[in-house]
Amino acid sequence: MMLQVTGVSKRFGGLQALTDVSFELAEGKIMGLIGPNGAGKTTLFNVVNGVFEPEEGKVIFRGEDITGLPSYEVARRGMARAHQVVRPLHELTVRENVMVGACYGREGLSLSAAAVRADEALSQVGLIERGHMLAGSLNVAQKKRLEMARALAARPYLILLDEVLAGLNPSEIDAILDTIRGIRGQGITILMIEHVMQAVMNVSDRVLVLDYGVLIAEGLPQEVVDNPQVIEAYLGDPEMTARLLGE
Amino acid sequence: MRTWKLPGFWIPLALVFAWGLIILIMGQDTARETAFTLMMFVAMASSLNILLGYTGYVSFGHIVFFGLGGYFGFFLLSQHDWNLFLAAIAGGALSAVLAGLLGMAVLRLRGAYFALATIGINEAARAFVSNFEPFGGATGLFVNFAAYERYGGAGKALWLTFILLWVATLAVVLVSFLVKHSRFGLGLMAIREDEDAAMVMGVKAPRAKTITFTISAFFPGVIGTLYFFKNGNVEPGDAFQLHMSIESLVMVMLGGQGLVLGPMVGAVTYQGLRGYLLTSPIFKDLHLAVAGVFLLLIILFVPAGAVGWVRGRFPRVRRFLE
Numbered sequence: 001m002m003l004q005v006t007g008v009s010k011r012f013g014g015l016q017a018l019t020d021v022s023f024e025l026a027e028g029k030i031m032g033l034i035g036p037n038g039a040g041k042t043t044l045f046n047v048v049n050g051v052f053e054p055e056e057g058k059v060i061f062r063g064e065d066i067t068g069l070p071s072y073e074v075a076r077r078g079m080a081r082a083h084q085v086v087r088p089l090h091e092l093t094v095r096e097n098v099m100v101g102a103c104y105g106r107e108g109l110s111l112s113a114a115a116v117r118a119d120e121a122l123s124q125v126g127l128i129e130r131g132h133m134l135a136g137s138l139n140v141a142q143k144k145r146l147e148m149a150r151a152l153a154a155r156p157y158l159i160l161l162d163e164v165l166a167g168l169n170p171s172e173i174d175a176i177l178d179t180i181r182g183i184r185g186q187g188i189t190i191l192m193i194e195h196v197m198q199a200v201m202n203v204s205d206r207v208l209v210l211d212y213g214v215l216i217a218e219g220l221p222q223e224v225v226d227n228p229q230v231i232e233a234y235l236g237d238p239e240m241t242a243r244l245l246g247e
Numbered sequence: 248m249r250t251w252k253l254p255g256f257w258i259p260l261a262l263v264f265a266w267g268l269i270i271l272i273m274g275q276d277t278a279r280e281t282a283f284t285l286m287m288f289v290a291m292a293s294s295l296n297i298l299l300g301y302t303g304y305v306s307f308g309h310i311v312f313f314g315l316g317g318y319f320g321f322f323l324l325s326q327h328d329w330n331l332f333l334a335a336i337a338g339g340a341l342s343a344v345l346a347g348l349l350g351m352a353v354l355r356l357r358g359a360y361f362a363l364a365t366i367g368i369n370e371a372a373r374a375f376v377s378n379f380e381p382f383g384g385a386t387g388l389f390v391n392f393a394a395y396e397r398y399g400g401a402g403k404a405l406w407l408t409f410i411l412l413w414v415a416t417l418a419v420v421l422v423s424f425l426v427k428h429s430r431f432g433l434g435l436m437a438i439r440e441d442e443d444a445a446m447v448m449g450v451k452a453p454r455a456k457t458i459t460f461t462i463s464a465f466f467p468g469v470i471g472t473l474y475f476f477k478n479g480n481v482e483p484g485d486a487f488q489l490h491m492s493i494e495s496l497v498m499v500m501l502g503g504q505g506l507v508l509g510p511m512v513g514a515v516t517y518q519g520l521r522g523y524l525l526t527s528p529i530f531k532d533l534h535l536a537v538a539g540v541f542l543l544l545i546i547l548f549v550p551a552g553a554v555g556w557v558r559g560r561f562p563r564v565r566r567f568l569e
């Protein structure tokens with residue numbers, strides 16, 4: 001098993017962001033994570049990769065209990081992440097950004113090996129010709145790709161993708177979906193948060209649904225869309241319902 | 248490593264080397280004294296840059312390591328007859344160890360909180376030394392004239408002090424460059440840009456910051472020992488001058504933080520300016536205020552500093568200005 005999350009709860013002051021969340025993710029699969037805005041999806045990522053420690057519950061990564069380990073320890077064990085709100089290292093070049101992922105990720109490459117790896121990862125996400133530019137000068141779509149390249153350069157076992165399709169146009173979405181399938185082809189397990197339903201349904205092997213911090217459904221993509229509880233969760237949000245039902 | 252081939256690597260080293268050599272060949276005491284002060288600031292600013300420029304942590308406590316390390320080195324050579332070279336290394340080592348211990352505590356703080364904590368450390372160190380009897384309390388320590396004899400008299404001792412400062416300055420510049428172009432340095436710059444994102448990518452930020460603080464603190468300890476030996480005495484008021492911390496910051500920002508050449512250019516420019524201000528009747532008492540205004544203007548209008556600005560403006564010269 002790649003990842004096992006059992007009984008995880010996380011509070012922010014009075015706000016219960018996650019309540020008793022449990023799920024398993026098998027090696028080599030793509031798991032989609034959906035839910036209305038503010039459902040706690042990003043928070044679940046933060047708990048899984050060690051940015052936050054949960055008040056209760058356990059995170060087991062490749063058989064090892066990593067609950068409460070700092071994020072850099074989790075990264076070195078082979079879990080990489082692309083952020084929802086992009087976090088480029090502005091004053092470094094695009095290539096240097098990706099080299100950080102390669103130097104400090106699972107394999108901990110030397111500087112020269114990392115430069116080679118960075119170019120591979122940049123080609124994979126289609127950013128190679130921007131390698132020499134400062135990361136701060138990229139546009140949003142390119143910064144999303146940069147997030148993915150940095151994560152890929154670490155050669156992780158598991159990659160967490162947080163809304164990498166948000167704000168992209170349909171042709172950009174298709175390109176990234178191809179990249180995502182390519183990542184799985186490399187044998188990397190993927191956990192991805194996505195609002196673009198069609199995309200989730202298209203690439204995911206299984207789907208998780210979070211609502212107000214509670215996991216309300218887990219199953220095959222089609223099962224989940226047909227689940228009345230899921231439809232109801234989205235009914236609270238007309239725009240989301242339209243998206244869910246329309247596609 | 249291909250870093251050896253970069254012109255940006257050789258230029259700062261060659262400049263410092265030539266500078267020291269010219270002073271030695273000239274052989275004049277006044278020229279040496281002027282160069283000593285200036286070179287001391289180049290080394291102080293460059294060592295501060297290793298922390299400030301690479302990790303983005305603004306420290307007002309750099310002078311603490313100059314003061315405490317210098318005190319310790321001076322204590323060894325004046326009270327225990329250590330030779331100057333070993334005493335300077337010991338002064339640097341004490342500063343490095345202190346920085347390691349302090350770093351584990353204060354480097355958890357970010358941004359303005361860290362900066363404030365370092366101001367507190369400066370005041371605490373001054374109070375401690377003023378009351379610490381082995382270091383002579385408020386009166387400080389003096390070196391016995393006989394101590395100069397082992398170097399062939401006071402004149403020769405002063406030249407030796409200058410040569411050691413020269414070597415220390417070359418070492419700071421070399422270390423600045425090597426750190427910048429290493430895997431470790433890449434991690435530091437990731438911390439500077441976004442510490443949380445860096446950690447998510449696997450950078451062990453707490454350890455990396457503490458190591459950097461330690462490296463950055465070693466050199467002021469060495470320089471402090473040399474400076475106090477040159478003066479022949481040390482007292483708390485001389486050792487912990489907060490304004491020297493501030494001036495070092497201005498130098499780094501003025502020349503360009505994160506660049507090896509930046510603090511060198513900044514130190515020379517600032518010292519030149521300061522020399523002018525101190526002799527001008529209007530500004531003579533205001534030089535610190537002018538430094539403050541300067542810092543503000545740099546941060547607002549040229550955040551990259553002089554060398555950084557040139558690099559941004561003329562990409563072709565980049566590889567010469569590291």
Ligand SMILES: Nc1ncnc2c1ncn2[C@@H]1O[C@H](COP(=O)(O)OP(=O)(O)OP(=O)(O)O)[C@@H](O)[C@H]1O
Pocket residue numbers: 012015017035036037038039040041042043044084
């Ligand atoms: N660091 C934090 N401190 C306090 N509250 C937080 C923090 N992070 C998230 N929250 C709150 O926790 C809840 C869940 O937020 P989270 O970002 O996990 O939602 P999400 O499902 O990712 O939403 P979106 O689809 O908008 O990205 C929200 O109410 C949010 O305001």
Ligand SMILES: [Mg+2]
Pocket residue numbers: 041042043084
């Ligand atoms: Mg989110």
